[in-house]
Amino acid sequence: MTVAVIQFGGSNCDRDSVRALAHLGIDAERVWYEDGLPADATGVMLPGGFSYGDYLRAGVMAARTPILEDVRAAASEGVPVLGVCNGAQIGCEAGLTPGAFTINESARFQCERVHVRVENADTPWTRAYDEGDVLDLPIAHGEGRFEASDETYDRLVDEERILLRYCDADGVVTDDANPNGSRGNVAGVLGDRETVAVMMPHPERATLPDLDGTDGAGLLRGFEAALAEV
């Protein structure tokens, strides 16, 4: 299997993502967005960064590039797709996942560690965990506040498509533990298919043992888990 990590102008987590996936034994390679999605890609990762300088809205320019048509088609066939940080913003702007990630409540860029609670462990991305597990992950974003209409939010809750919520170290979802004002403390959601997910925290920065913690490794293993279920 080869996961295509798509590099846009201004992506900056593409190399980290390839390295973290390789560490887990998941073959991955960087793909320049103009080259289109390789036909044999068995997964797609939309990495973090500042594609197109966050012009207009974070992620929107990348979301309108032709390769996202390829990604949408692949996603609809069950190819696993994971968007992280700027990749999450791109995923929402492209309509792969519902809602939007917009300017933090603080109106500032925030680079810090957070705790997130696994809300649904019955998805490829969270199979490595139990429901209620608390993960220690880094965030680094200025536009990470999850917004959705009442109708969309209720649907996400009903359909158990909320993947992660910001919480305190004990796993309690509180306002104080919400770093950016996200609706319902939402840190990650699923698309129409459970093989498509986006999240603001960076699992690829919490995978290599020589960095600080490996709580994110299980999330990246979703690429394996998704294919195992096909």
Place this chain on the structure above:
Amino acid sequence: MTAYTATVTVRLKRGVLDPEAETTQRALERLGFELEDLRSADRFEVDLDAESATAAEERADDMAERLLANPTIHDYEVEVTER
């Protein structure tokens, strides 16, 4: 064909938090201004040629739907004038 300017104003839906506007309001208050509230919006001025004002407006609508606004958080309005 007639030359038009379509002005597209994109603003946050009522009830959606606007941290930049709140920060701007606080800065104005720090400067000693008295104000009740402040909202911000993005304005795009699009010069285009079209058969009619209606056609120009439709094209600008489409631009807003497909790129300039995000329906999850934004409302928008389009105003067309001859240029």
